Amino acid sequence: MSATCHPSDELLVAYGAGSLDEAASLLVATHLALCPRCRAEVGRIEAMGGAVIETLPPSDLGADALASVLARLDQLPGAPMPRSPVVAAPGLPSPLRDYLPASLEALPWKRLAAGIEQAILLQARGIRARLLRIGAGIVVPEHGHGGMELTMVLQGGFTDSGTGYARGDVAMADQQVVHSPAADGGETCLCLAVTHGPLKLTGLVGRLVNPFLDL
Ligand SMILES: [Zn+2]
CATH class of the missing domain: 1.10.10.1320 (Anti-sigma factor, zinc-finger domain)
Structure with missing residues (x-):
């Protein structure tokens, strides 16, 4: 689709x-x-x-x-070299596979909150690309953004402010958006997220979770 x-x-x-x-x-x-x-x-x-x-x-x-x-x-500096041969992570598009190790499990996953993990792929000048793994049905704590956030679904799906996002879809959020996306039930949601500027957690849950987020 x-x-x-x-x-x-x-x-x-x-x-x-x-x-x-x-x-x-x-x-x-x-x-x-x-x-x-x-x-x-x-x-x-x-x-x-x-x-x-x-x-x-x-x-x-x-x-x-x-x-x-x-x-x-x-x-001009040359294009970054792929970090590993494209051998694993079946189902992931090749531009992304060039940034991944042989197995997704080899990434430095870090737990952010219950059911939510991230692995940073790129980080420079306040801009960060990371993979997010969100368990089926898990709701991400409410948060805002210091800059633009782009989130693309690679596997599973999530719902944000009434809009459903499936594999291939890109969600865009800016400084005005405060949201709490929720992974769909059924399977783990895997996303590629790019953030410009730090995330700002809001609400009581956000303040409680903040120490874990390291964002
Ligand atoms: Zn398109």
């Missing part, structure tokens, strides 16, 4: 332009692996970018332009 909740157009444009941070790029690329609609959209965006370059007047492309562009490309 195709995803029904997609990254915003702004995110897809930023991805197509190559201007997203690594963590958000990982999430969008993982979504694209499961979503033909967004793959087509990003293809259109990239084609539009190429068309814009073609409209530049020739005077902007002097004889040395190609050499200087190539020289600048050589100075």
